[in-house]
Amino acid sequence: RKEVEQDPGPFNVPEGATVAFNCTYSNSASQSFFWYRQDCRKEPKLLMSVYSSGNEDGRFTAQLNRASQYISLLIRDSKLSDSATYLCVVNTYGQNFVFGPGTRLSVLP
Amino acid sequence: NAGVTQTPKFRVLKTGQSMTLLCAQDMNHEYMYWYRQDPGMGLRLIHYSVGEGTTAKGEVPDGYNVSRLKKQNFLLGLESAAPSQTSVYFCASSRAPISGQYFGPGTRLTVT
Numbered sequence: 001r002k003e004v005e006q007d008p009g010p011f012n013v014p015e016g017a018t019v020a021f022n023c024t025y026s027n028s029a030s031q032s033f034f035w036y037r038q039d040c041r042k043e044p045k046l047l048m049s050v051y052s053s054g055n056e057d058g059r060f061t062a063q064l065n066r067a068s069q070y071i072s073l074l075i076r077d078s079k080l081s082d083s084a085t086y087l088c089v090v091n092t093y094g095q096n097f098v099f100g101p102g103t104r105l106s107v108l109p
Numbered sequence: 110n111a112g113v114t115q116t117p118k119f120r121v122l123k124t125g126q127s128m129t130l131l132c133a134q135d136m137n138h139e140y141m142y143w144y145r146q147d148p149g150m151g152l153r154l155i156h157y158s159v160g161e162g163t164t165a166k167g168e169v170p171d172g173y174n175v176s177r178l179k180k181q182n183f184l185l186g187l188e189s190a191a192p193s194q195t196s197v198y199f200c201a202s203s204r205a206p207i208s209g210q211y212f213g214p215g216t217r218l219t220v221t
Contacts, residue, residue, distance in 0.1 A: 031207060044152070087152075
């Protein structure tokens, strides 16, 4: 089993839709969690950290379920500019960041 | 702040040639990383550093060497390039393991 797995996608949604991405991780000792976005032929950019209590940043909401070893990202009111690949990243203190394979999102006009 | 910069942006090498990729960050981060990204493989860690003068192997270190002589710079060397090293190379830095990483724009390397 891979350390970090994500919905394979791609997700094709109309503008204004709500879309959710899921991510599971295998190491129960993992301590920090992140979502990144990566545009085509660009570097990954940090979108948000994911906290145990859940956190929200504008249209984006991230949730963490430690018991199920599951992370989610919800995007509300999708914009064309949200089209990108979304990467789930997990870190276990003293070890390194492990990246999921990514889920591609296309927001259609 | 420039953040994380990488040079060069593109490079074509012939098999057996050597080169060095330079990463620089101006955020005073302790931790620096080198990744490669291949289609369908995601990001894989090559080497990393937890501070000036330290380096450690990541998931795919073979064929690469690194040095961190100054806190702000992290160099990735290919001593004898192989076609399997054709990839996009990203450098990243972070303040601490529990902080997020900041990436450079990448170097696209082709080995023929």
